[in-house]
Amino acid sequence: MEHGRPVDLLSCADEPIHLPGSIQPHGAVLFFTPGGTLEGWSANAPALLFIEAQLGTPYAALALPSAALELLGEFTGQQDDDIAPSVVPVSIGGADYDCIVHAAYGRIIAEFERRDVASSEVALFAVKAHGSIDRLRRQKTIDGLLASAVQQVREFTGFDRVMAYRFRADDSGDVVAESRRDDLTPYLGQRYPASDIPVQARRLYLLNTLRIIVDTGYGAVPMLGEPGATPLDMSHAVLRSVSPVHIEYLKNMGVGASMSVSIVINGRLWGLIACHHMSPKLVPYAIRMSADVLAQVMASTIHSIEARQQSELVERSSSTRTALIEDLLLDEEPLDVLKRHAQALMDSSAAQGLVASQYGKLLVRGDLPPGLAEAVIASLPEGGHDLVLRESLDGWPSHLHAQLGKWVGLLALPFEPAAGGWVILLRVEQIEQVAWAGRPEKTTATGPLGPRLTPRGSFDAWYETVRGRAIGWEQTVLANARLTLAELVRVMNSRRAQTEATRAQLLAMLGHDLRDPLHSINMAGMVLEKGNSQPTLGRRIQSSTNRMQKMIGQVLDMSRIDGGIGLGVALDAVDLSALVEDVMDEARLAYPDIAFELECSTPATVSADSGRIAQVLSNLLSNARHHGEVGKPVRVCVSTSGVDAVVEVSNAGAPIAPEVVATLFNPFKRTSLHNPRNRTGMGLGLYIAQQIVREHQGELVYRHADGQVVFALRLPLRA
Structure with a gap:
């Protein structure tokens, strides 16, 4: 049977750790066919168990204690080849052992693990463990549960350090609770990359929820058997030898012994209880099983707490959504409503930033750099009706990568596509949220088998793995976002x-x-x-x-x-300069106190509906008259530029505010209604003027220059 193979950082991810071909030396292993004949053994079995090992020997013919033989007899001939372990205490050659037998993958495996503690002491430890279980059940929060668990596991096992890991969706893990010897460096709050626990190791943590390494300095004992036979699968074995990479990792941390207990919820590795001792340590099997039961109770309690928290989150999200919709039904301005509810929306989705837009107006929450909100909106699909999700830089247009900085997670709700209506929730990349315990000085160290990760080196590995990646959007958050989007669309349609x-x-x-x-x-x-x-x-x-x-x-x-009918323009040759002079003459007659000055007049003939263009010019002169500084003239200039005729109407005044510019050509603008300088205005003039100009294939734009508010009408010259 194969025993070991060279392993380095590149190969540890596919190392067959369930087929190590060796065991730890604090016990011995025998394995049998389903019929009970000996198929293989660990090299130390004959000496430790005082037996003569020969292939094909029936189990009953081996000189083993009667309790061990009776237990093997219960497994022999069973149809089920996957039977949970059973254990009996035995004494061999004056030494105490726990005989643990289980059946898996077509073989019966008997492990004899040395026990240095008397049965009476083990019983006392078990009583302590049961008391711990009762205390854990009374915990109301996950943080409190884990803090209590690590303290109690340390008390009844005696390890120098006990930590609780909690895994994230990307399988990186945080140390969220710790009980340790006072002189040890704290690891609480540190995060480790998913690569610290390769995929096959996670599989074993699910199959065999408890694993112990008694002495990190052990010499592996090879397994013996018939040459060419199928290697022994030791996924469920307690004496299984572990990866040399993991051993070196523990040694780099100064660990002499370790034990881990899996916390499994709904078939997923939710977390681990990891125990470290600075010197070799053997915890009896019965006490380890008490820790395993403790972890199962923890899993059940955590599941209940998470279900309750999930329910509370759903209820809180529903309340936020209801309040938002009720306000929208009563208020005219959606962005004003979103401004009042921005923090609640961020809290219910665990977002650190929010951007909302409609008709070019913006609402921004969070420390976004200038210009990023506009760039984010510009990157979204036009006319979309579905949620837009981004969780890493890869999901963004490449030209935005440098500008995004830490803002790499996006969840966008298009509540009114026609008006550019978006509610956008933003998350920062994960590294912005890590409480670093200190930057590592180096990422690898050289051991007997080559380069290895150091404990602190894991941080750099994790940093490189997740850079540019936010925490993924949870299913609860996505479900709430879909409900919120549906309600927002319903309200907008109703309005x-x-x-x-x-x-x-x-x-x-x-x-x-x-x-x-x-x-x-x-x-x-x-x-x-x-x-x-x-x-x-x-x-x-x-x-x-x-x-x-x-x-x-x-x-x-x-x-x-x-209605899509259009204004029905009738095009004809129009002398634009003459039309401008006629409109200005009408304005002078109507408002003799206002100075209307024609500063330049270049002959220009355009294809236009003279009545509609006169309507545009009248509106521009009216706006300049209403909003210009008192006593200052309204100036008009007619010129040509390339293939276009240009009419500029200007008045003295301060620049129009950016948020007003964004809605300048929208109908029924709030800034136009009840304006003291134009009480009869409804905010329709510029909207209609722009539509008229568009039907003429022209352009109407605003700018501010030299203290003047300037509106420029550009029309194609007639060929």
């Missing part, structure tokens, strides 16, 4: 439907019920103005009705735009 219904009613009223009466009132105003009795009153009536007619026209135009 849109309500707005459409209200607008339809308004348009019907404006188009049918108001236009005719307004026309009659306007005619009456003209009569009064031309008469001699009330000329001032007549002019006032006409002015009011003209404003109302303009408002009605704007709303009807917006309805045509939103």
